[in-house]
Amino acid sequence: MRVDQPVLSDDPILQHDLQLPDSWWADLAGTLQKVSVVDTDRVAVRQQYMQRAIPEFVGIPAPAVSCWTTAHSDLHWANVTEPLRILDWEGWGRAPEGFDAATLYAYSLNQPDTAARVRAVLPVLGSPAGLAAEATVCAELLQTVSRGDNFALDGPLRGWSEELCRR
Template identity: 75%
Template sequence: MAAVGTDRVAVRQRYMERAIPESVGIPAPAVSCWTTAHADVHWANLTEPLRLLDWEGWGKAPKGFDAATLYAYSLLQPDTAARVRDAFPVVGSTASLAAEAAVCAQLLQTVVGGDNLVVEDQFRNWAEELRHR
């Protein structure tokens, strides 16, 4: 997907500069590379055989955004989260810090709104990990 160019924007720099410090507690990391992303890769948007559903939010996002999103939605299942990290080694790398922080901020904001409460502790632990990277 990253090879497909677009002028669409999935994640705005301005959003990251506001949301990451507010939700994750660190300054917004510099984005080293913007790529085309689906921007909503989670298990409900994946089918067998492999297809991605729900494309209305696709566009440019920091490198690793889709992998970070799938990782975040795997945190309740540590074995699955580890498999996602193994399959997408960009997760946990310096190159994806901005993407991970943006995804984490987005999801922590959903918690404040009353959604994803079952994963709140995992999101907060991830934010703590990001603060130490």
């Protein structure tokens, strides 16, 4: 399938605040809800990874996953368009509830207004149910920083990690 709209960012990490209409955000929330209930045996996030990576990179024991749902699993600004189209589906599968919301939030951290909008539109973030997803995404991206990628997110990810430790 060919998509005519350009992606919202050339980089997964958002480089500038976006002025997206309320309808775009509503479409995003609705689409993620629809994806989350798709039945699949595909796995995007493994419990074993969470058990190892969250303590190592976030500094807390891996939170219990209260609900596994289906996720795109690579939801960032270089994979979405306006009007909303979500691209790059090869890694989709089961993940902790809120995984896509946490991923989009993480890639928004350098743009506080957009990050706040992600949190407002996707309220699983900050909830007890979303803690496992947030800790997993934070650990994944801190691991990429340790390997030499995503340096622009290093400080914000460490701040997020500290917040997760307080929860």
